Amino acid sequence: MAKTYNWNSPETAASTLPSPVESLAGRDLCSIADFSTDEIAAVMKLAHEVKADPGKYRWALDAKQMVMFFEKASLRTRLTFETAINTLGGNAIFVDQTQSPLGERESLADMARNLERWVSVIVLRTYARETITEMAQYATCPVINALSDLEHPCQALADFMTIEERFGTAKGLKFTYVGDGNNVCHSLMLMAAQLGAHCTVGSPKNYAPKADIVAQARAIANETGGSINLVSDPVVAVTGADAIYTDVCTSMGFEHEVTKRAPIFKPYQVNEQLMAHAAPHAVFMHCLPAHRNAEVTDAVLDGPQSVVFDQAENRMHAQKALLLMLLGGTARETARQ
Ligand code: CP
């Protein structure tokens, strides 16, 4: 017979979730740097547990409401958040904001004061980072960054979960990102630093990651034994790497630069020749969607080293762990009577 947990019992929470859960309950995730190294490790640990035994958490967020406002298109992020909350017993409400930016019809502060009366968590995909941080400042419930121009923290959680599955640990791992120093790159650098990995970014001149995020990642890496290294030569970047990651050359919101960027990023394409410089056991990673035969060739994306669909699957497991932590949910296999 399924074990029934007491929803409100702190003892239950303590016995079923990793220790930093109390410090994460009610918190926001605007940036990977919002969490301490221990807190990140706790989310990762829970993500693996949730993936291994989803039934244990089937009703952990019974009747909790999650609202999602997206100013940009999404396949993975939207559907993995929806499947995550649905399979924890809660419910998702999706609001398409692609035609009207958040804050235009009503101030973010007023939106927050409404939303917190109805829902337990707010998930935002925006252009400006400030739209997310401002909502987080005003809302009393947790706010999660589902991608802005600056960061994509939920992607980084799933990506390093995938690395842990493949390599056991990210500590000491040689992780290389090749391409645009964009939102995904920023969160990956911070995440690599949190977990003590050695992160190299190979990007064209003028497309390196932002200096303040590089400095932030280096400060974290100094504490964890990791490192952050910026280079411009793609071969130097990937040589000896355990994991090679790339993303599109032109992110959402920068579409007007496609023609200008294409020739600049051509030498950074991840193809079989470039992969040959990595360690023989190296994995290839991409957040998706990929522009096939632009930043990565079909042969690499569909090849034996590619783990891109594991990453996509792990978006759901990692976000389940994140929601459990932020909403204070405890393992519970059965619905309340
Ligand atoms: N990787 C990712 O965030 O995909 P979507 O843009 O489809 O959500």
Ligand code: NVA
């Ligand atoms: N850097 C890409 C990631 C998409 C998931 C973008 O922002 O469009």
